[in-house]
Each structure stands twice: as structure tokens, then as C-alpha cells.
Amino acid sequence: MKTVGQALTEGLVARGVKVVFGIPGVHTIELYRGLSGSGIRHITPRHEQGAGFMADGYARVSGKPGVAFVITGPGLTNALTAMAQAKADSVPMLVISGVNRRASLGQGLGMLHELPDQAAMVRALCPSFQVTGPEVLDRCLNLAFAAMLGGRPGPVHIEVPTDVMGMEAVESSAVLRIPPALPDTELLDRAAAMLARAARPVILAGGGARAANIRALAEALDAPVVQTVNARGLMAGHPLGVAASPSLDAVRALIAASDQVLAIGTEFGPTDYDMYLRGGVPHCPGMIRVDICAQQLARHPCTLAIRADAAAACDGLLARLAPRSGDGADRAAATMAAAAQEIAGLSQDMPDQIAFLAALRDAVPGAIVVGDSTQPVYAGNLLYDHDRAGGWFNAATGYGALGFAPGAAIGAALAAPRARVFCLIGDGGLQFSPAELRVAAEERLEVTFLVWNNAGYGEIAAAMRDANTEVIGCTPTPLGLEAFAAACSLPYACIAPDPEALRDTITKPGPRLVEIRLV
Incomplete structure (x- = not known):
């Protein structure tokens, strides 16, 4: 039976x-x-x-x-x-x-x-x-x-x-196959006409755009592409890529100067677009939105809403647009340069943290970096160009669950067994889910756990100081990471937060634990 x-x-x-x-x-x-x-x-x-x-x-x-x-x-x-x-x-x-x-x-x-x-x-x-x-x-x-x-x-x-x-099963019926939601052709015609008239278009790409041919669409429009956290990697190394948060003033200025915004697969969440709580989504008059979700389309005003699979919508627009050239790459480069200056003004540590991420990317090209809510991840979410589409994601946006990264990195390694996977987590976040590291050793997965050890909840402590509040509860004692790595049957190394030290360490295959000790 x-x-x-x-x-x-x-x-x-x-x-x-x-x-x-x-x-x-x-x-x-x-x-x-x-x-x-x-x-x-x-x-x-x-x-x-x-x-x-x-x-x-x-x-x-x-x-x-x-x-x-x-x-x-x-x-x-x-x-x-x-x-x-x-x-x-x-x-x-x-x-x-x-x-x-x-x-x-x-x-x-x-x-x-x-x-x-x-x-x-x-x-x-x-x-x-x-x-x-x-x-x-x-x-x-x-x-x-x-x-x-x-x-x-x-x-x-x-x-x-x-x-x-335990009951006896009945005969199975046919499996339901879900076709992609195809865009309305009349709406695509209208969108293509609006985009063709624009002199300074900008594309806002969210996580829903990861399967779409955003590069080809950007090139056809000569449009800079602002990528939210979950879209990073879509335009890796491309002159039209803007791998910077739309919460930054430099990116908001680019959007404000545009005469046509095309938003694809992005929900305009505050942790992407307004993390400093300065006034919501940048003003986007005449915006065209493409999203699979009707409720998302209804939440923000736009001139033209297209409910469709992002890949199908992009292909439909590409078939209707004639390639052109202009100053899109110059606008993108100027925005990235201004964003880097803005980051340096926000924090003296963030530029070093971003350089650390760049060293990681350059040492192991095409890796998947899964982040927790920790300082270098916050910095990277503001300004960092990853080299693999879908290869940079973390829990420092949206719901923001601490302890996300170890489990998610293990899942990522099982989905892409030929890729190197890096779990970037703080010493505080690690204590939310430390036992999952044993799974990586048990399954012999290519996951390197990079533990950013600042002996506490450094990001929260900084926020409390900025708010002129006494820092309380932000110094949980870190794990003894060398002994912990041994308990998980993981090789261990300890380095300073230095790009050269990182390069020398992470080229070794996982699973392993690397402590990045700041104090």
C-alpha cells in the first residue's frame, strides 16, 4: 500500500x-x-x-x-x-x-x-x-x-x-505547470514609446529582475541601472551599472535627473530606498513599473503598470526598441564616484570594509557571498559591485533576521555545488545559529565561514551612540572561535581585516572557518 x-x-x-x-x-x-x-x-x-x-x-x-x-x-x-x-x-x-x-x-x-x-x-x-x-x-x-x-x-x-x-493514497492527478505571466502587448507598445522619447532614462532593478536580460535592455536604452541589494551582480563590471543603494543622495540625484524611470521587479522597500528615513521613495514622475505582483504595482503611483514576468517583459521591450547611444555610462560613473565620496563621509570604516569585499571578490571570482546583519554587509549593501548575478544576498534588508547566513550559505552550496560559497557573519549573529556550521562539515560543502569579530553587536552599538543613548546589551562575549571550529570539525584561521591577509587565506577550499579579528 x-x-x-x-x-x-x-x-x-x-x-x-x-x-x-x-x-x-x-x-x-x-x-x-x-x-x-x-x-x-x-x-x-x-x-x-x-x-x-x-x-x-x-x-x-x-x-x-x-x-x-x-x-x-x-x-x-x-x-x-x-x-x-x-x-x-x-x-x-x-x-x-x-x-x-x-x-x-x-x-x-x-x-x-x-x-x-x-x-x-x-x-x-x-x-x-x-x-x-x-x-x-x-x-x-x-x-x-x-x-x-x-x-x-x-x-x-x-x-x-x-x-x-498513513492512509492509503489515491491515484495522482496531472502536475499543474505554471506558465510565465506574459505582458500585455499594448502596454509594451506604450512603454517602448515612452522610453524611446526619453533622453535620460534610468532603470531601477530589484530582486525580481534577476532572470531578465537587464544588460541588453540597458544597452539598448543607454540607461544606467540602479541595482538594489537582491539585484547586485546583474550588471557586474558594466559601464552602465550603478551598484549603489538608492538610499544614497548620489543615487537619488541620478533618479531625480532622469526623464524616464523604468522600475523592474522592485518593491521600493525602505531598507533599499530609504534606510535613513529621510522621506520615502525618490520622486519618479511618469514611472513605468514592471512587476509580477498586482498588489506591489498598486502600492506606489506610476504612469504605466505592467503586470508580467520580468524576463518576458524585458524581451518584449527589447523587440520594440532601437539601440541608441548617449551619456548613460558617464552618468553611471559619476554616480558611483559621488556615492563613494558620500560613503567616506558617512563612516571612516565603510571604505575599508568595501575594499575588503572587493578583495574577496577578486581573490575568488564568481563566488556566492551570503551575508548576515554585520558591518561589512551593511557597507556592501550601500556600495559594492559583485561579479555574479544572484551571488550577493543577505538578511540585512527587509525582515533582517540575525543568524540567517550559515543556513542560507549551506542551501546555496547545495544548489551550486561547483561554486565557492562564503558566509559573512558577525560574532554576535553567529551565536544565533552556530550549530549549523557542523552541517557544512558533515556534508563536506564548499562553504567558508568568515566571522567578523568585533566582540559584540558593533552596528547596534554605533547606532545607539549616534542616538546619544547609553550603549547597553551590545557586548555579548564572543565564542572562542578556534575551539568552536575544532568542535565543528572545521579548519581554522585568524586574520586581521586586511585585504592581503584575506587573499592569502580564502583561496584554500572549504569548509573552513576564518576569524576576522577586529579587537
Whole structure:
């Protein structure tokens, strides 16, 4: 007899799932029965939050949904933080959990792992579907994948009652395939005409533009491309690239001087566009917006809104535009130079931190850098040109979950096994999820953990000083990183925050831990 749990695994395989992150429990044994012989690789994190972060990193690098198996109750609540980070950054993540038997739900019987209403708790964040019987399993899977892939990506939850998991499965139905959302041709004609009339166009590219041919579109328009954090790498080394935050005055001036803004796959979130809380999104009269999400299009005024897959929209515009030349590269270069001067005025440390990131990039070209909320990551988010599209991402924007980077780096390494992966995290953030480093050693993954050790929460301490507030609670004692690395079976090195020392150390393959000691 094939059970519902086994059929669920088959349904994941049919939808292209190759890796699952999870910690088994008594409530998910029947879900695990189907993994044997399925071809799906199972990775065991040390905490369910780590499972979610691993699924997140895997999804960002592979372009496919990351999948996590968690137990009823605490397993799911532990994963909620990772699901919220995925929600903020539009990352497709499927979290599959158990739930207590159907007759007990909502009864307050004191069952193991019981919640008053598990699905209602999750629905405050994202869609949740319950497999109420064998006959609805395929429907739940189709609904989940449609929610992740049919519009703005994000997390989705499926729960399977313990009394349903072991039931006999019914015959599977056809897998629903989600086609890309194609743009309206009339709207593309209007957009192309508006862009053709512009003398000083600018493109604003967000994470939703990563699969689009932004380079070709920029060249056709001779338009500088301002890249938010999740779009870095799209224009690596290109003269039209502006790898600087639109929160900076220099970048805002470029946008304000433009006579046509084309925004693609960007939500205009404050952590990208107004991190200093100085007055919201830069004024963009006559803006053209392309986004997969109708709600996002409705949140900011524009002259022309195109709801479509970014890649399809870019291809459609390219077919309608005649290439031209102008001063786009000069405008981009001037903006980057002005942004660098602005950064130097903001902090005496940031230019050195950005130079450190550049040394990392140049020493190991094409690497993936996964960041936590730590000082060099904040600096890089303001001004840093990475050399791999989708190869620079972190939790220092949007939801901002500390401890994100170790799990996400592990997920990234599994999605791109031939790439070098660097996890850049502070000594404080590392203590949120230290045990996940053992997974990298266990799975022999090419992840180098770079621990920026300033003996505390340096970024928060600086913010408290800037606010004329006594610095309290910002000096947790760091881990003894050499002993910790040994406990995780990781080679260890300690260096100063110097680009030359970094180059000599990181060319060695991972997994390993490198402490960058500032104090």
C-alpha cells in the first residue's frame, strides 16, 4: 500500500524537488517513509529555523522552491522566522509539517505539540493548506506551487494530520505547470514609446529582475541601472551599472535627473530606498513599473503598470526598441564616484570594509557571498559591485533576521555545488545559529565561514551612540572561535581585516572557518 506520506514525496519529485531540509520527529515519520529510494537528498539541520534558512538559500541560488520538513507545533514555530525572511525577500519556500489528528484539532486536549490553530497562525504570514484526506493531496500541492510560482514568490505551508499521513493514497492527478505571466502587448507598445522619447532614462532593478536580460535592455536604452541589494551582480563590471543603494543622495540625484524611470521587479522597500528615513521613495514622475505582483504595482503611483514576468517583459521591450547611444555610462560613473565620496563621509570604516569585499571578490571570482546583519554587509549593501548575478544576498534588508547566513550559505552550496560559497557573519549573529556550521562539515560543502569579530553587536552599538543613548546589551562575549571550529570539525584561521591577509587565506577550499579579528 502506498501511503499519503509516500505519495507526497512522489508529488515533490514530480515537481522537480531534489533536496529537502528537515528534522524528523514522531509526527512526521510517515512523511519520511517516502524519502527512501525517492532520489531526494535529505539534509539534517540542527534547528528548524536553520532548515528554513537552508531552504531559502537553496531557492535563491537554484531558482526553484526550497523545501523543509518540520514537526507539528514547535518545529513549525521555529521555522516561522525563516518563512518571514523569505516572505520579505520574495523567496519561494515550501514548509511541510505535521499537525495533530483531525478529531483533536481545536479541542485543547493537551496533545503533544498542540497549538490552538496551527494553520491560522501561519496564515497571518502566508498561505496554508491542510491535507484533510488522500483525495486532496494533489490539490494542496498544486495550490502550494501555484502560490509560490504563479505570482510574487514567497513561503507556503502544507500541513498533514497524523491520522492522514498513513492512509492509503489515491491515484495522482496531472502536475499543474505554471506558465510565465506574459505582458500585455499594448502596454509594451506604450512603454517602448515612452522610453524611446526619453533622453535620460534610468532603470531601477530589484530582486525580481534577476532572470531578465537587464544588460541588453540597458544597452539598448543607454540607461544606467540602479541595482538594489537582491539585484547586485546583474550588471557586474558594466559601464552602465550603478551598484549603489538608492538610499544614497548620489543615487537619488541620478533618479531625480532622469526623464524616464523604468522600475523592474522592485518593491521600493525602505531598507533599499530609504534606510535613513529621510522621506520615502525618490520622486519618479511618469514611472513605468514592471512587476509580477498586482498588489506591489498598486502600492506606489506610476504612469504605466505592467503586470508580467520580468524576463518576458524585458524581451518584449527589447523587440520594440532601437539601440541608441548617449551619456548613460558617464552618468553611471559619476554616480558611483559621488556615492563613494558620500560613503567616506558617512563612516571612516565603510571604505575599508568595501575594499575588503572587493578583495574577496577578486581573490575568488564568481563566488556566492551570503551575508548576515554585520558591518561589512551593511557597507556592501550601500556600495559594492559583485561579479555574479544572484551571488550577493543577505538578511540585512527587509525582515533582517540575525543568524540567517550559515543556513542560507549551506542551501546555496547545495544548489551550486561547483561554486565557492562564503558566509559573512558577525560574532554576535553567529551565536544565533552556530550549530549549523557542523552541517557544512558533515556534508563536506564548499562553504567558508568568515566571522567578523568585533566582540559584540558593533552596528547596534554605533547606532545607539549616534542616538546619544547609553550603549547597553551590545557586548555579548564572543565564542572562542578556534575551539568552536575544532568542535565543528572545521579548519581554522585568524586574520586581521586586511585585504592581503584575506587573499592569502580564502583561496584554500572549504569548509573552513576564518576569524576576522577586529579587537
